[in-house]
Amino acid sequence: MTITDRTASELLALQAAGDVSARAITDAFLAVIREREPTVQAFVQVDEAAARQQAEAVDAKRRAGAPLGPLAGVPVAVKDVLCTRGVRTTCSSRMLADYVPPYDAHVIERLRAADAVLIGKTNLDEFAMGSSTENSAFQVTRNPWDSTRIPGGSSGGSAAAVAAREAPLSLGTDTGGSIRQPASHCGIVGVKPTYGRVSRYGLVAFANSLDQIGPFARTVTDAARLLAVIAGHDARDSTSVDQSVPAYTQSLDQPLQNLRIGIPQEFLKTGLDAEVEAAVRAALREYQAQGATLVDVTLPHAAHHAIAVYYIVATAEASSNLARYDGMHFGHRTADKGDLIATMSRSRTEGFGPEVQRRIMLGTYALSSGYYDAYYLQAMKVRRLIAEEFATAFTQCDIIASPTSPTAAFPIGEKTADPLTMYLSDIYTISANLAGIPGVSLPCGFTSNGLPIGLQLLAPPFAEERLFRSARMYEAATDWHTRRPPL
Amino acid sequence: MAEPYKIVIGLEVHVQLLTKTKLFCGCRNQFGLPPNTATCPVCLGLPGSLPVMNRTAFQLALRAALALNCQMASFTKWDRKQYYYPDLPKNYQISQYDLPFSAEGWLEINIHPDPKKGHTPKRVGIIRAHLEEDAGKLLHDESGRGGDSRVDLNRTGTPLLEIVSKPEMNSAEEAVAYLEEIRLLMRELGVSDCEMQEGSLRCDANVNLHIPRSDEPHGYAATPLVEIKNLNSFRSVGRAIRYEAERQFSAFQNDPQNYRIGRLLKTTAGWDDARGRTEVQRHKEEAADYRYFPDPDLVPVTVSPEQIDAVRREMGELPSQQRVRLQTQYGLSPYDANVLTAKGRPMVAYFEAVATILNDGKQASHRISDLVFPALSERNEEMESFPIRATEFAGFIQATATLSKQDRVDLFTHMLEQGVNVAAAMEATGLKPATFDEATLRAAVIAAIGNNPKAVADYQSGKTAAANRIKGEVLKANKGAPNDLVQRLLEEELAKQ
Numbered sequence: 001m002t003i004t005d006r007t008a009s010e011l012l013a014l015q016a017a018g019d020v021s022a023r024a025i026t027d028a029f030l031a032v033i034r035e036r037e038p039t040v041q042a043f044v045q046v047d048e049a050a051a052r053q054q055a056e057a058v059d060a061k062r063r064a065g066a067p068l069g070p071l072a073g074v075p076v077a078v079k080d081v082l083c084t085r086g087v088r089t090t091c092s093s094r095m096l097a098d099y100v101p102p103y104d105a106h107v108i109e110r111l112r113a114a115d116a117v118l119i120g121k122t123n124l125d126e127f128a129m130g131s132s133t134e135n136s137a138f139q140v141t142r143n144p145w146d147s148t149r150i151p152g153g154s155s156g157g158s159a160a161a162v163a164a165r166e167a168p169l170s171l172g173t174d175t176g177g178s179i180r181q182p183a184s185h186c187g188i189v190g191v192k193p194t195y196g197r198v199s200r201y202g203l204v205a206f207a208n209s210l211d212q213i214g215p216f217a218r219t220v221t222d223a224a225r226l227l228a229v230i231a232g233h234d235a236r237d238s239t240s241v242d243q244s245v246p247a248y249t250q251s252l253d254q255p256l257q258n259l260r261i262g263i264p265q266e267f268l269k270t271g272l273d274a275e276v277e278a279a280v281r282a283a284l285r286e287y288q289a290q291g292a293t294l295v296d297v298t299l300p301h302a303a304h305h306a307i308a309v310y311y312i313v314a315t316a317e318a319s320s321n322l323a324r325y326d327g328m329h330f331g332h333r334t335a336d337k338g339d340l341i342a343t344m345s346r347s348r349t350e351g352f353g354p355e356v357q358r359r360i361m362l363g364t365y366a367l368s369s370g371y372y373d374a375y376y377l378q379a380m381k382v383r384r385l386i387a388e389e390f391a392t393a394f395t396q397c398d399i400i401a402s403p404t405s406p407t408a409a410f411p412i413g414e415k416t417a418d419p420l421t422m423y424l425s426d427i428y429t430i431s432a433n434l435a436g437i438p439g440v441s442l443p444c445g446f447t448s449n450g451l452p453i454g455l456q457l458l459a460p461p462f463a464e465e466r467l468f469r470s471a472r473m474y475e476a477a478t479d480w481h482t483r484r485p486p487l
Numbered sequence: 488m489a490e491p492y493k494i495v496i497g498l499e500v501h502v503q504l505l506t507k508t509k510l511f512c513g514c515r516n517q518f519g520l521p522p523n524t525a526t527c528p529v530c531l532g533l534p535g536s537l538p539v540m541n542r543t544a545f546q547l548a549l550r551a552a553l554a555l556n557c558q559m560a561s562f563t564k565w566d567r568k569q570y571y572y573p574d575l576p577k578n579y580q581i582s583q584y585d586l587p588f589s590a591e592g593w594l595e596i597n598i599h600p601d602p603k604k605g606h607t608p609k610r611v612g613i614i615r616a617h618l619e620e621d622a623g624k625l626l627h628d629e630s631g632r633g634g635d636s637r638v639d640l641n642r643t644g645t646p647l648l649e650i651v652s653k654p655e656m657n658s659a660e661e662a663v664a665y666l667e668e669i670r671l672l673m674r675e676l677g678v679s680d681c682e683m684q685e686g687s688l689r690c691d692a693n694v695n696l697h698i699p700r701s702d703e704p705h706g707y708a709a710t711p712l713v714e715i716k717n718l719n720s721f722r723s724v725g726r727a728i729r730y731e732a733e734r735q736f737s738a739f740q741n742d743p744q745n746y747r748i749g750r751l752l753k754t755t756a757g758w759d760d761a762r763g764r765t766e767v768q769r770h771k772e773e774a775a776d777y778r779y780f781p782d783p784d785l786v787p788v789t790v791s792p793e794q795i796d797a798v799r800r801e802m803g804e805l806p807s808q809q810r811v812r813l814q815t816q817y818g819l820s821p822y823d824a825n826v827l828t829a830k831g832r833p834m835v836a837y838f839e840a841v842a843t844i845l846n847d848g849k850q851a852s853h854r855i856s857d858l859v860f861p862a863l864s865e866r867n868e869e870m871e872s873f874p875i876r877a878t879e880f881a882g883f884i885q886a887t888a889t890l891s892k893q894d895r896v897d898l899f900t901h902m903l904e905q906g907v908n909v910a911a912a913m914e915a916t917g918l919k920p921a922t923f924d925e926a927t928l929r930a931a932v933i934a935a936i937g938n939n940p941k942a943v944a945d946y947q948s949g950k951t952a953a954a955n956r957i958k959g960e961v962l963k964a965n966k967g968a969p970n971d972l973v974q975r976l977l978e979e980e981l982a983k984q
Contacts, residue, residue, distance in 0.1 A: 083535040096534065103528050105535060204534040208783035237537050238786050317783055320567050323578035324532050329638075330576075344571055367569075367778040376780060 003028040004165040005484070008074045008222040011168060015062070015073050022062075022073025026055035026117050029075045033120070033166045036487055039147050041139045042161040044080050044090060046120035051075065054117045061115070069115035070229055076111055077161045077170035080121035081128055082213070083202040084108055091204050092136035093126045095331040095351035105202020106237070107171060107213050107230040114229045119167055122157030126353045127322065128173055128206040130154050131181060131425050134416055135355045142412075143185060144485035145451055149409040152182030155216070159186040162216045163485055169226050170216040175206050176310050177404075177429025179214045180441035184404035184454025187443045187483065189223045189471070190216050192429075194461045195436035196241035198227075199234030205321040207314035208239075210433040219481055220442065220472045224248035227464065246465045255473045256466065259292040262397030266303030267428055273407040279445030279453040280403045286477055287401075287470075297393040297400065301385045302431035307423055309386065310430045312366045312379035318356075319363030325351060358419065387435040394460045399470050402428050404441040404454035428456055438464050442471050443480035452480075493697040493707070494732045496662050497654035500669055501647050502679045503621065503687035504547045510620045510646035511538030511581065511785075518685045522626075522639035530644035532577035537784050540565075544618065544646040545788065548588065549798045551648055551678045552616045554805055557592030559795050564787040568777045573638055574623040582649075584779040587617035588790065594652075594672070595807050596664040597825050611665050612653035621645040642686075648678070654693065659728040663721050666690060667829070671806050675832055683720055690718050694731045695748060698739055708743065710735045711751040715765055717758045727758040731765050809835060817848025827852065830860075833870035840877030845884060854884050857892070858899045866903070875902065883909045889920040889966075923968045925976070928961070932976045935960045936984065943984055954981060 003025055006014065014020045030048050037043060058073040083089050083101035085108075090096045104112070111118060125135035133141045133156025141156045143149040144164040151160040155172025159182035162170050172179040174192035183190025191214045198213045205211060215226035228249065233242040261284065268277065284294060327333035327347025334346035352360070366375040393400060405425060415422040432439040437458055444455035455474070459467040475481055506516050512529035528536035552559060566584035592613035623643040628634030650669065656662045670681040670688060681688035692715045697707040713731060718724045739746045756765040781787075804812070806828050813824035813835070827838050837859070842851035859880070863873060875883070883902070886909050887895045901912045913919040935957045936943055945953035954977060961973050 083533075089534070091534075099534065101528075101533065101535065103533075103536075201537050202535040205784075236539060238539050238784060316780060320569055320579055320778075320780070323569060323571065324534070324576060326571060326578060328573045328576075329532065330534065340573070341571070364778065367780050369776040369778070372778075372780070 004032050004168075006168065007219050008071070008168045008217065008225055009219070011074050012072065022055040022058040022117065023052060025073055026051050026075055026119065029119060029165075029167055032164070036144075036164050036166060039142055039487065040144055040160050040164045040166065041141050042122050042151075042157040042164065042166060043077070043120040044092060044123050044136075044138055044157070045088060047087070050087075051117055051119045058115050058117065069113055070225065071111065071169075072115035074116050074169060075119040075167050076116045076226070077120050077122050077158055077167040078108065078111075078118060079124055079128075079155050079158045079170070079172045081124055081173055081204045081206075082108060082171060083204065084118070084121065087121070089121070089204065090138070091127045092124045092138055093352065093356070094137040095325045095348075096204075097137070097332065099330065101202070103202065106199035106234045108202065110230045111171075116169075116229070120161075122155070122161055122170060124157055125154035125178075126356050127204070127318070128154040128175055128178055128211075129318070129355050129359055131177070131422050132410075132412075132415065133157060133182070134412065135353055137353055140412060143409045143451075144487055145187060146409065146449070149411050149451070150185070152185035152405070152409060154178040154182075155190075156182050158216050159183055159188060159190065162186070162188050162218060164487055165484070168217070169222060171213055171226070171230070172216055173203060173206075173211055173213050174429075174433065175210045175212075175314060176433050177426045179216065180404050180429050180439055180454070180456055181426065183216060183441040184456070185409035185452065187446075187452030187454075187480070187485070188216055188218050189220055189440065189442045189475075189481070190214065191223050191227055191440045191464070191467070192432060192438060193227060193231060193464055194241075194438045195433075196239050197231050197438070197462065197464065199232075199237040199240045201234055201236040201240075205317070207317040208321065209317060210310075210314055212433070220440075220468055220475050221249060221252055223440070224252055224468045231464075241462075243462060248465055248468050251465060252468050252472050253476070254469060255290060256398065256469050257291065259287065259290075259399070259470055259473070260295050260397040261287055261292050261470075262295050262297035262393050262400040264297055264299045264303065264393070264400060264402060266299055267402040271406050271424070271427070272403065273447075275445075275447045276403050276405070276407060276453050280401070280455055283444040283455045283474060284401060286474055290473055290477065295397045297396055299386075299389050299393060299431065301382060301389050302434075303427075305382050306386060306431040306434055307427060309379045309382045309434060310426075311362065311423060312375050313383060313434070315359045315363030316366045316376050317363065319360045319367065322352070322356065322360055327351070355419070383434045386431055390431070390435045390437055390458075391460070398459070398466060400458040402456050402458075404428060404456040408447045408449070408451035408453055432458050437461055438467055440467050440471050442475060443483075444474070444478070445480060446483070450486075490732070490736070491698070492732070492736055493699075494657055494659075494728065495654045495695055495697055495709075496656040496658075496728060497693040498652045498656070498662060498665060499691045499693070500650045500652075500666065501689040502551070502650065502669070502673055502681060504544050504646040504648060505677060505679055506541060506544045506547065506646055508541055508543075509644040510541050510544050510618070511644055514644065516645045517641075518682075518687070520641050522637070523641060525641040526643070530576075531640060538581060538782075540785060540788070541646065545588075546798060547678050548616070548618045548646075548648050549790070549795065550676050550802055551650075551673060552589035552592065553795065553799055553802060554672050554676055555589075555592040555594055555613050555616060555650065557589035557613060557616055559790060560586060560588050560590070561791070562586065562787060562789050563588040565782040565785040566779045567782050568619075568779055570775070570777060572622070573636070574625050574640075574643070576623070576640060576643060580620055580622065581782055581785070582619035583617035587615045588788070589617070590615040592616065594665065594668055596661060596668045597810075597829075598660055598664045609661065611655045611661075614651045614653055616648060616650045619647050619649060621647045659725040659732075662692060662728055663725045666721055666724060668806070671829060671831070675806055676802065690724055691716050692718065692724060692728055694728055694735070696732060696735050696739065698736070708739070709748040710739050710746055711748050712753040713765070713767075714753065714755045715758050716755060716768070719760065723758055723760050726760075726763060727765060730763065731756070734765065813838075813848075817842050817852070819848055819852055823849075823852045823856075826856065831870065837870060837873075837877050837880075841881045841884070844878065844881035850884070851881075855880075858896065862899070862903055874906065879908070886913075887920070890918065894918045921966065921968075923965060923972070925972070928965065928968060928973060929976050929980070931961050931965060932957075932973065932980050936977075936980055943981065946981060947984065954978075
């Protein structure tokens with residue numbers, strides 16, 4: 001087995017045994033990146049020298065007998081919406097094409113402290129707005145399983161990089177499904193933690209009340225390992241919750257007894273692809289075979305209103321967050337300068353892509369005088385109902401299962417002309433962000449075209465441990481996660 | 488009233504809080520640093536940065552609002568006020584919109600046009616007080632050559648308390664008194680240094696007139712509201728309001744049908760201090776749409792009754808309470824109590840020490856205003872560094888009890904200028920109470936007894952008060968002689984008669 005087919009856990013063990021150096025691991029992944037990037041285009045930036053330097057530092061520490069962090073020598077790719085000190089952080093936007101942050105995001109600090117090797121910054125839908133990574137200002141990332149198809153989004157680069165064996169681990173962000181949906185489309189594991197579990201300090205905000213940083217990996221264990229490193233309280237994020245982080249990997253292989261799995265009836269009705277539905281139903285039978293019981297639950301508001309609520313709340317917050325990019329203090333400044341307002345307006349028109357502009361306008365409208373009560377306030381009320389609905393459902397079940405996405409990855413360009421259809425593809429994932437609960441997507445089969453299908457599991461707030469254990473129960477009994485894309 | 492109209496004034500006051508650090512980050516909150524040196528990712532609004540509330544700032548704000556007799560909210564939140572301006576790097580200001588942490592208070596103001604008439608207290612209602620972050624400063628090229636403007640973001644994110652009064656002030660004097668009271672209160676509470684020149688106290692005035700007209704539904708016609716900005720001193724607040732009232736009155740007289748609230752829009756005017764006039768800046772076409780919404784990066788703040796009690800306990804005596812105490816404890820007039828209070832806590836402490844030694848509050852107050860007030864203003868000095876401390880001053884008052892007011896002033900001036908004590912000053916200037924030896928005084932007493940046989944006879948017949956006539960003659964001839972010594976000698980000599 002080549003190094004790049006190894007999991008992060010295996011890479012740690014190999015290094016500990018002295019069988020391979022961090023430098024050799026990094027070199028192997030850099031070689032794959034060089035070979036596959038022309039096709040996959042997952043990365044917007046790879047600094048080979050910097051990656052090697054970090055790896056060599058880990059090897060030197062090991063030789064000196066110094067204590068090593070929990071991800072020592074393991075390459076991690078990072079979505080280019082997370083600030084990296086001295087390294088461009090573009091958000092895949094023309095607006096921030098040259099932006100170099102003077103500070104590291106909290107999760108980047110954590111990765112450095114864990115002795116991980118930051119191998120590169122990955123592509124995304126501009127400012128994380130999209131479900132296909134087609135909205136990047138720089139490049140279209142390809143699905144490693146079929147390069148004519150999208151990898152999902154907005155964290156498409158991070159998902160594709162892990163699926164393509166360009167990195168064993170990566171970080172994404174999930175505002176409405178932006179980790180789980182690309183994980184599903186790329187046949188890997190993606191986790192959206194509870195809101196407040198991971199500090200957002202240094203994450204360039206799309207929608208602050210929904211954004212959460214989370215891991216991509218090829219196995220549940222690896223994902224748990226990475227979450228354990230980045231989770232925990234950070235005083236610099238007022239919404240970060242001061243609650244201890246369980247040792248996820250220790251309990252992971254203990255199956256949950258008498259697991260009650262909630263099946264939201266509304267999620268298995270319209271618009272669901274038959275092959276996806278069949279794969280998910282087969283996965284549920286596997287759980288039943290392991291002693292789990294299926295419970296019907298009902299999430300009417302989540303099913304019928306989540307997308308509407310999301311596109312008000314998220315765009316309202318985004319319209320405000322993105323106001324700072326006006327060419328004055330940050331961001332692209334137009335060459336065609338006029339008075340203050342004209343200069344700002346032209347800079348923003350040139351710097352933002354069409355989807356970002358669309359969402360800024362939607363959000364501005366929703367917050368405007370005379371519309372606030374009807375849109376934003378109403379959306380916040382329904383949002384609360386959705387959270388309460390999930391809380392009620394979790395009194396009847398331990399986890400909730402559904403497809404991650406109603407279809408497998410669609411062809412590049414298929415939905416770009418129809419934003420609403422694109423928005424609807426997030427139907428199963430969005431409500432978890434509105435409710436602030438954690439979720440995971442893990443591989444549960446393939447379509448007849450050989451495209452991966454994802455199973456989504458949701459749990460109550462801060463029940464990530466339960467999520468990992470139940471995901472691992474399924475993973476241990478199946479081999480979907482061991483399949484390799486045809487690259 | 489003298490004018491044929493009633494002025495209606497509401498003030499919006501911004502007070503910069505005296506915290507070590509800014510409202511949402513750890514940068515220094517300090518005036519006068521080199522441009523852009525007190526900044527960090529948070530106050531620069533760098534992508535990815537997040538605000539965290541400064542608890543000390545919130546505590547100070549609670550203290551201020553309690554002193555303004557405000558109702559305190561048990562739940563308050565932060566909102567984004569959104570507008571594009573280059574001094575605001577995020578293009579939104581973190582402020583408080585519909586749930587400010589305090590509302591519905593009042594402040595008692597003291598207007599004292601004439602010491603003899605005493606002061607006239609008046610309560611001015613407070614609509615709300617809320618916290619917000621300050622914007623940065625733009626430095627425009629004023630050479631006229633159209634150079635680039637520069638931005639200094641040191642001030643960005645410093646904590647501001649906005650205090651909005653009800654439109655309940657009716658003269659420039661009341662508006663200035665309100666501002667003076669706010670400044671005194673904030674300084675005494677340690678909330679703000681309130682230096683208008685440095686911008687730590689800022690004020691916008693909303694002004695219009697009610698002009699009595701018997702044929703109007705309310706008995707008066709109201710002129711359109713004008714918001715006056717750019718008020719940089721207490722003096723300019725008074726001048727601007729007086730100017731604006733006259734301007735509005737003549738505008739109304741020129742067009743009484745149309746120059747009215749409701750007919751014309753609210754305008755914003757800048758005060759031009761050099762020209763001494765207000766200049767209309769813009770018409771407020773409609774309420775600006777700031778698209779307020781709750782800041783999702785910050786969590787709401789809950790305030791318990793216990794927290795409020797704790798803040799109240801730490802607050803100490805408020806100026807309004809102090810004024811009453813100075814009257815009851817030391818017998819001061821309302822006017823004197825007000826003047827002392829307005830000078831601040833160090834002055835009041837000085838007064839209380841002097842009054843206690845002299846056992847005479849009125850005398851202490853009068854001597855301090857005769858001698859210490861002018862000395863401080865002449866020397867441009869603060870009470871804390873005044874060289875003659877309370878004990879020495881009380882000793883000076885006792886030692887100079889028999890001197891004329893002018894001699895006392897000259898002696899005090901000499902002490903301050905030469906830096907010497909009272910004994911040395913008396914020696915150097917020769918300004919000292921006459922000394923009397925007992926033998927000389929006894930002779931004077933005997934002579935006076937001889938001059939007043941009728942008084943002696945009255946005294947001997949039991950009218951002891953008659954002795955005062957004799958004593959008065961002795962004291963008149965021996966200015967400054969100790970009263971008790973003369974009394975004793977007189978009693979001894981009368982007994983011998």
